[in-house]
Every structure is written in C-alpha cells, then in structure tokens.
Amino acid sequence: MPEYKVTFKPLDKTVIANPDDYPYGTHGRPGSLLGIALANDIQIDYACGGVGVCCTCHVIVEEGMDNLSEADDEEYDSVDQAPGNTLNSRLACRAIVQGDVTVSIPHWNRNAVSEHG
Numbered sequence: 001m002p003e004y005k006v007t008f009k010p011l012d013k014t015v016i017a018n019p020d021d022y023p024y025g026t027h028g029r030p031g032s033l034l035g036i037a038l039a040n041d042i043q044i045d046y047a048c049g050g051v052g053v054c055c056t057c058h059v060i061v062e063e064g065m066d067n068l069s070e071a072d073d074e075e076y077d078s079v080d081q082a083p084g085n086t087l088n089s090r091l092a093c094r095a096i097v098q099g100d101v102t103v104s105i106p107h108w109n110r111n112a113v114s115e116h117g
C-alpha cells in the first residue's frame with residue numbers, strides 16, 4: 001500500500017499516513033486529517049468529537065485538495081460557518097487522506113493544551 005505525506009502548517013510538521021493503519025484513533029472518519037493529526041500529537045480543536053457539526057476542526061488545504069475525499073453537502077454546510085473559511089477550507093474530521101496533502105491550521109483552531117499530556 002502507498003504511504004502519504006501529510007504536512008501541517010504552520011508547524012511545518014510532515015507525518016506519514018498509511019492506509020493500512022487507518023482509522024488512527026476514534027475521532028473523525030477513518031483516515032481523516034483529524035485522526036492523523038491527533039495520532040501524531042498535532043492538536044486541532046474538535047469540539048463535537050469529530051462528527052462534523054462544529055467546524056472547530058477547520059483547516060485550509062494548501063496543496064493536494066484532489067488527494068482528499070470529496071466534501072459532501074453536510075460538510076459544506078458546516079464549513080461555511082467556520083471563521084475565516086476559504087474556497088480551500090475543509091473539516092479535518094471529514095476529509096479522508098488519499099494522497100499527499102498540505103494543510104494549514106488556523107491559529108484559533110490549534111488546541112494549545114495537549115490532551116495527551
């Protein structure tokens with residue numbers, strides 16, 4: 001199976017996602033940006049627990065939009081409510097990684113306090 005490079009900015013942290021290892025935790029869809037981030041101690045807010053209704057996991061895709069699962073109407077409705085949303089905005093809990101991707105985490109969505117200690 002291929003491995004995907006997932007880069008989180010502005011941390012400039014690149015992690016490897018392997019579809020054989022999905023789902024990466026219990027928050028968000030299996031293989032989601034959120035799950036991959038949390039599995040690698042990259043903190044993104046996820047107030048609704050990763051079920052796609054709060055938009056606190058909003059990220060902006062800088063490269064590789066085609067390497068994410070397509071957004072559905074529910075995701076569009078939710079991400080439209082996100083502060084600072086752009087045409088490249090996605091919900092980290094809904095977007096499944098299917099190739100190399102670079103995303104930026106808005107500063108207000110970075111969880112400053114790690115739940116992992």
Ligand code: FES
Nearest residue numbers: 052054055057093
């Ligand atoms: S964690 Fe709530 S919408 Fe993604």
